[in-house]
Amino acid sequence: MKNKEPIILLVVIFFTLVTYYLVEPFAHSQMHKHVESEGFEYADLPAMTKTGDAAKGQELVMNAGCAGCHSIEVAGMPAPMDAVMAAGAYGVNPPDLSNAGAVFDPKFLADLIKNPAHALKVEHKYDPAAGKMHPMVAFYGMGGDIDQEVADMVAYLQSIAVKKEELTPKVAFETACGRCHAVGYEEWTQIGEKPKFKHEKDSLAFDIKVIDYQDSLMKYMGKLPPDLSMYIRSRGEHYISTFVENPQNQLHGTAMPRVGVTPHSMEKVIEYLEDAGDTKRHEREAIGKNVMIYIIIFAIFALLWKKQVWRDLH
């Protein structure tokens, strides 16, 4: 009877390890294939051949009507309509362009201006031949050399944007992701940061606007983009970066566009997500400590109790 116990123990350990292997590393490797980053080089997009002139670009951006859909706050151009109305019209609120020149790759911006669905890698959803146009209207040129005109616009966007070193995680996230993804841990909603309201009524009114916005977004994307508060912990930095670099690589046919961030602004976005995913860290650590203290005290009592029981038996 006695010598059976080690065998039972070994069997239990064996099955525990097999189960662990199947649930953790094996299932993980099956669910997410490992994708290597291409360094955010966007090798499929044509290189820019012209040097842009920011002053000419400013005029072109005004004439091309970018500000008819986008706000450019640093240039004193407010949003033509509020976020909820914009989402009603376009499916999503076009992002503020103040820092687009710092967040997005120049080659990507040039391609985006000429052919949004192509740069964003959502041509599987938009086919002009079938009358399905991307909500961002393509720029067909002002009569000059279109590549020169586009280079000028990109130069203008770069000239008004913050310097690379001054780009904050928040601005990077809001410009590249914030129109689609909420981050509840940071009070970020798709229509902006939720203010601290004094009255419940105002808070509810804000929530209703968010729901209206999300309704339009859901129709546009086919599903509601997930809240990203926990993604840095559940998916990790490598997955998120390579996913953003080319969403189609990991989720073929997905509605999430390739947003065209530079490697530097991707780092900033990751920093934002790390700050968000870890706001509860200190709380968690404090709870962990308390649990440890509880277990130690409990163990001491258990030991004392055991001693007492055995003393009486001997």
Ligand code: HEC
């Ligand atoms: C135009 C809207 C849009 C923008 C902008 C956008 N996303 Fe998404 N994102 C989506 C949608 C839609 C999904 C759901 C994809 C699916 O399940 O097909 C998604 C899914 C994700 C996922 C989950 C992927 C998974 O495996 O489940 C991550 C992570 C993510 N996005 C990160 C980002 C980051 C970071 C940015 C900014 C750099 C960003 N997204 C910008 C629409 C967007």
Ligand code: HEC
């Ligand atoms: C008819 C409205 C409209 C016009 C005009 C327009 N855009 Fe957009 N733009 C949009 C919408 C809508 C989106 C968001 C698309 C999405 O997320 O799927 C967008 C997205 C963008 C983005 C973000 C792309 C990314 O990768 O996240 C940039 C940058 C941009 N537009 C620049 C411009 C510039 C520069 C012009 C002028 C040449 C312009 N837009 C004209 C509607 C417009």
